[in-house]
Structure formats: structure tokens, C-alpha cells
Amino acid sequence: xxxxxTKYGLKALAFIARQKENIPVPxxxxxxxxxISHKFLESILLTLRKAGFLGSKKGKNGGYYLxxxxxxxxxxxxxxxxxxxxxxxxCVSLNFYEKCDDCPDEKACSVxxxxxxxxDNTLKVLKNNTLSxxx
Amino acid sequence: xxxxxTKYGLKALAFIARQKENIPVPxxxxxxxxxISHKFLESILLTLRKAGFLGSKKGKNGGYYLxxxxxxxxxxxxxxxxxxxxxxxxCVSLNFYEKCDDCPDEKACSVxxxxxxxxDNTLKVLKNNTLSxxx
DNA sequence: TATAATCCTATCGGATTAATAGGGTTTTGC
DNA sequence: GCAAAACCCTATTAATCCGATAGGATTATA
Numbered sequence: 001x002x003x004x005x006t007k008y009g010l011k012a013l014a015f016i017a018r019q020k021e022n023i024p025v026p027x028x029x030x031x032x033x034x035x036i037s038h039k040f041l042e043s044i045l046l047t048l049r050k051a052g053f054l055g056s057k058k059g060k061n062g063g064y065y066l067x068x069x070x071x072x073x074x075x076x077x078x079x080x081x082x083x084x085x086x087x088x089x090x091c092v093s094l095n096f097y098e099k100c101d102d103c104p105d106e107k108a109c110s111v112x113x114x115x116x117x118x119x120d121n122t123l124k125v126l127k128n129n130t131l132s133x134x135x
Numbered sequence: 136x137x138x139x140x141t142k143y144g145l146k147a148l149a150f151i152a153r154q155k156e157n158i159p160v161p162x163x164x165x166x167x168x169x170x171i172s173h174k175f176l177e178s179i180l181l182t183l184r185k186a187g188f189l190g191s192k193k194g195k196n197g198g199y200y201l202x203x204x205x206x207x208x209x210x211x212x213x214x215x216x217x218x219x220x221x222x223x224x225x226c227v228s229l230n231f232y233e234k235c236d237d238c239p240d241e242k243a244c245s246v247x248x249x250x251x252x253x254x255d256n257t258l259k260v261l262k263n264n265t266l267s268x269x270x
Numbered sequence: 271t272a273t274a275a276t277c278c279t280a281t282c283g284g285a286t287t288a289a290t291a292g293g294g295t296t297t298t299g300c
Numbered sequence: 301g302c303a304a305a306a307c308c309c310t311a312t313t314a315a316t317c318c319g320a321t322a323g324g325a326t327t328a329t330a
Contacts (some may be wrong), residue, residue: 002223004288007246008237014245026306035237040289046308059297062306075249088137102143102170110149110269111142114210117264121256129252134245139319161275175320181277194328195274 006082008036009044010134013053013078017070017135024056024063044082051081070132076123078131086126087119094119141217143171144179145269148188148213152205152270159191159198179217186216205267211258213266221261222254229254 011034016025027045031038045064048054053073054064066073079086080095090098091106092115103109146169151160162180166173180199183189188208189199201208214221215230225233226241227250238244 001220001225002250003286007224007235010246010249011237011244024306028306035239037289039291042307043289043309049307056307057297058295058305058307060299060305062297064307085136089142090136100142102146104170109146111145114145114260114264114269115137117260118257121260122253125249125252125256129249134249138317159275163275172320174322177276178278178320184276191276192328193274193276193326196329197275197327199276 002079002083005040005044005047006079008034008041009048009082010075010078012036012041012045013048013066013073013131014134016054016064016066017131022065024061024065026063029063047082048078053078053081066131070135071130073131075126075129075131075134079126086122087115089115092116092119094123137214138218140175140179140182141214143169143176144183144217145210145213147171147176147180148183148201148208148266149269151189151199151201152266157200159196159200161198164198182217183213188213188216201266205270206265208266210261210264210266210269214261221257222250224250227251227254 012030015030015034019025027038027042030036030045031041034041045054045056049056049064053067055067056062056064076086085093085096087093087096089100089111090096091100091103091109091112100106100109103112106112147165150165150169154160162173162177165171165180166176169176180189180191184191184199188202190202191197191199211221220228220231222228222231224235224246225231226235226238226244226247235241235244238247241247
């Protein structure tokens with residue numbers, strides 16, 4: 001299950017991408033339009049800025065804006081920044097790999113193989129979708 | 136991410152399916168072989184029995200056994216029984232649907248559409264795999 | 271009847287999540 | 301200049317979930 005953080009983050013990015021001009025969008029505007037707690041959204045946008053997706057401008061008429069063309073922003077990258085691993089098990093994660101305590105031999109593990117199939121299919125979908133696709 | 140409950144449950148089912156004869160397998164045997172806490176596994180197998188995948192026999196020489204041929208047991212069904220929803224958001228779940236609080240119109244939601252794609256691809260994989268495939 | 275096994279309910283500590291609190295810092299517009 | 305608007309940052313909280321454990325009750329076999 002995706003956390004609300006990730007869901008809200010995606011909706012916020014999509015909202016920003018829908019703007020005609022690439023001028024800063026204040027948190028309050030997104031927060032009201034998308035029904036997201038202002039403070040919670042604040043922390044999410046901060047994460048997205050630190051991850052390199054958004055730029056920000058302080059002061060009056062400030063806000064957040066995209067640093068790249070929406071068609072360059074892959075869903076895989078956004079979800080990894082917000083949620084962490086995409087895989088259903090740490091032992092099949094490409095970017096957040098962790099060995100299982102209980103498994104002596106990963107290659108012999110019945111669940112491992114299945115979850116690699118799931119991972120590859122999920123990745124295929126998320127790589128084929130950019131921010132411009134969900135706008 | 137799959138919970139350990141689900142991971143252990145799948146491994147236990149695979150273990151039982153690997154037995155030559157369909158005679159009851161005691162919890163302790165699975166627990167030792169698969170490195171799963173005996174008590175925790177106990178509660179998992181109870182779930183799987185109540186869900187209709189396993190039968191049990193009490194007393195000496197008791198244990199758990201499959202109620203169906205492994206090739207009839209779909210991964211979708213097992214995971215739903217152990218984990219709950221397969222979808223990444225409640226609003227795209229087929230079996231555990233829940234409306235999002237923040238979304239006035241699901242069909243207009245950018246994230247919704249994306250997660251339906253992910254769900255459909257995951258379901259395709261999990262429907263094509265039975266217990267006999269992961270044995 | 272002793273033993274081996276499942277059955278069942280309750281509980282617990284720790285981690286995570288979603289949100290809130292409260293202020294700080296920077297920039298803009300007047 | 302200065303006040304307001306907006307981002308920046310840390311800490312705390314309430315609630316929930318997770319993995320595991322406890323402790324017995326029940327049942328079947330040898």
C-alpha cells in the first residue's frame with residue numbers, strides 16, 4: 001500500500017504540472033485544491049525539493065515549481081523518493097536491497113522468484129509513465 | 136511491502152506442497168526448516184485454515200495438510216487472505232475497495248489511473264502463478 | 271493416561287504513519 | 301524600512317499496525 005505521503009506527493013506534482021505557466025505555486029493553493037493538510041503537504045514538498053524534482057521561491061509570490069519538463073519525470077523516481085522501495089520484499093528490491101534473515105539461499109526461495117516477477121511488471125508500468133502522463 | 140505474515144505463509148504453503156505424501160505436517164517441522172517463530176507460524180496457519188486452504192489434524196501425528204491440489208491454489212487468493220488488498224491504494228482495490236477522503240472525483244484523479252495500471256499488471260502475474268509454480 | 275499436537279485469546283513493545291505545533295528565516299511589495 | 305507572505309526546519313503526538321510472545325484449553329494418538 002502506498003502511504004498518504006506518496007499519494008499526496010503525486011497529486012501535488014500533478015497539480016503543479018497542470019499550471020499553464022511555470023510560476024511558483026504556493027502550498028496553500030495546492031493544499032486547498034487537493035484537500036491535503038497544509039502542514040503535512042509542506043513536509044512532502046520539502047522532500048520533493050530535496051530530491052530534485054521541485055524548486056522553490058521564498059517570500060511573497062513564492063511557492064514551488066518544477067525543475068524539469070513533466071515528460072522527463074519518471075514515476076519510478078518519484079515513488080522511490082517518497083515511498084522508498086517499489087518491490088514487495090526487501091530481498092527483491094533493486095534500490096533498497098536487504099537480505100532476508102530467514103532465507104539461507106535466496107535463489108532457492110519460492111517467494112523470491114514470484115516477487116521478482118511482480119517487481120518487473122510494476123517497474124515496467126511505472127517507467128512507462130511520466131508526470132505528463134498523469135497530469 | 137508484503138508483511139512477514141504473508142511471506143511466511145507463502146513459504147509454509149510451499150513447504151507443505153513439497154511433501155511427497157499429503158499427510159499432516161506439524162508446525163514445528165515447518166518452523167524449524169523455514170526459520171519461522173513457532174508461535175507466529177501457528178497464527179498464520181490458523182488463518183490459512185480458516186481461509187480454506189489448509190486442513191488440520193489435532194493430536195499426535197497431527198498437523199496441516201493441503202485441501203486442494205497445489206495447481207488449483209492461486210497466488211492472488213492466498214495473498215488476499217494473508218495480506219488483504221493487492222492494490223496499492225484502497226480506491227483501486229477490487230476486493231477491499233474504499234473511497235479516498237480527499238478525492239471528490241475518482242475518475243479525474245491522476246494517481247487513480249496510474250495505480251489501476253499497476254494493479255492490473257500485478258494481478259496478471261499473481262493469477263498466472265499457483266502454489267505448484269512456487270514449489 | 272501420558273504425550274503431542276492444534277486451537278484460541280490476549281497482550282506487548284517497537285516501529286511507522288499522519289498530522290500538528292511552533293517557531294525560524296527569507297523575500298517581496300508597499 | 302517593515303510587515304506580511306511564504307518557505308524552512310525540528311520536535312512531538314496520537315493512533316495504528318506488526319511481529320512476536322504467553323498461557324493455557326482442547327483433542328487425538330499410542
